[in-house]
Amino acid sequence: MNLIDFIQHFPDEESCETFIKSFREKTGVRCKTCKDTTKHYWFSGRKFFECSICRRRTSLKSGTVMEKSKLSLHTWLTAFMLFSATKKGFSCLEFQRQLGLSRYETAFNLMHKIRVFMGKRDALYNLTDMIEYDDCYVTVATNKSEVGPLKRGKGSQRKASVAVAAESVPVENPESGHQSKVCGYFKMEVIESVDREHVNGFIKKNTEGDIVLFTDRNTAYVDLKDIVSAHFTVVSGKESTNDTLRWVHKAISNLKRKLLGINHMITYKYLQNYLNEFVYKLNRRYFGEKLFDRLVLASIYPYVQ
Ligand SMILES: [Zn+2]
Structure with a gap:
C-alpha cells in the first residue's frame, strides 16, 4: 500500500x-x-x-x-x-x-x-546454515553525571557493543562460474561486551541447526567452534574479509549511517529498539508496499508465527 x-x-x-x-x-x-x-x-x-x-x-x-x-x-x-x-x-x-x-x-x-x-x-525466527558474524560499537548518548569521566576508544562508556549476524549463502553463476554470496535474514543485538560469554550467547540464541560460521580472528570468538558445526576465521582487514564478511559489514555500515542523524538522542536503554526497526525492515527489504500489511498482521498477532 x-x-x-x-x-x-x-x-x-x-x-x-x-x-x-x-x-x-x-x-x-x-x-x-x-x-x-x-x-x-x-x-x-x-x-x-x-x-x-x-x-x-x-x-x-x-x-x-x-x-x-x-x-x-x-x-x-x-x-x-x-x-x-x-x-x-x-x-x-x-x-x-x-x-x-x-x-x-x-x-x-x-x-x-x-x-x-x-x-x-x-x-520468532532463527538464522540457519551459513552465517557471517561480526560486532561493532555504536555511540550512545550518556548522562555525564551517571557515568563519570568518559574514556576514549573501544572501552569508552559512550560506546555500546552490537552483535551482528547474517545468513550468507555462496552461489555460482552457471555461465560465468563467478562466485558470489546471497544474504538472507539478519540479527542485531546489544550485548554487554564483546567477549566469549556474550558472543557465544548471541550465536546460541539466534541460530538453529547445523551452522557454518564465518568470523574474523578476534580472541572473543575462540570458543565458537564448540557451539557450531564448523567455524572459519579470516584475517581482519584483508581483502578476503571483505568478501567473507561482506553482508555483516554492509549491514553495519548502513546501520551507522542510519543512526548518525539521530545519534545524539539514542540512549543505551533504547538502542535495541532502533536495531529492531533497522533489522525488521532489512529482513523484509523485498516486501515493498506489502510491508504495511505485515506490520498490521504483526501488531495484531505479535507473538504468533
Ligand atoms: Zn472464550
Whole structure:
C-alpha cells in the first residue's frame, strides 16, 4: 500500500475499525479465557467481539499491540504507514508532526511500542546454515553525571557493543562460474561486551541447526567452534574479509549511517529498539508496499508465527 492508497482506504476512524474488524475475523479472534481462536459474534453498537463459548468480550484493540492505548485506530494505522513508507524512517519530531500528536512523549512511546513488537516478531525466527558474524560499537548518548569521566576508544562508556549476524549463502553463476554470496535474514543485538560469554550467547540464541560460521580472528570468538558445526576465521582487514564478511559489514555500515542523524538522542536503554526497526525492515527489504500489511498482521498477532 502506498500513501495515495492509504488516504483513500483509511480516511477516518470508521474505515480503520471496519478494516481491523474484518482483518481479525479473517485471521480468527483469539479468546483470552479459552486461550484459543474460537467463534465470535460481533456487537456493532459497542464494537466488541463476544466468544461463543465463554462469552468473554474482546475489543478491536484487545490482545494486540494497540491494547490499553488511548490513541485512535486511525492514529495507529497511520503510524504503521509512516513506519513502512520510507526506508530511512522518521525522527520522533517529524513523526509527532505528521500524526498531529500534541505531545512529544506520546509520539516517542508509540514509536518504541512499534519497535518493540518488530523485535518480538523477528525473535520468532532463527538464522540457519551459513552465517557471517561480526560486532561493532555504536555511540550512545550518556548522562555525564551517571557515568563519570568518559574514556576514549573501544572501552569508552559512550560506546555500546552490537552483535551482528547474517545468513550468507555462496552461489555460482552457471555461465560465468563467478562466485558470489546471497544474504538472507539478519540479527542485531546489544550485548554487554564483546567477549566469549556474550558472543557465544548471541550465536546460541539466534541460530538453529547445523551452522557454518564465518568470523574474523578476534580472541572473543575462540570458543565458537564448540557451539557450531564448523567455524572459519579470516584475517581482519584483508581483502578476503571483505568478501567473507561482506553482508555483516554492509549491514553495519548502513546501520551507522542510519543512526548518525539521530545519534545524539539514542540512549543505551533504547538502542535495541532502533536495531529492531533497522533489522525488521532489512529482513523484509523485498516486501515493498506489502510491508504495511505485515506490520498490521504483526501488531495484531505479535507473538504468533
Ligand atoms: Zn472464550
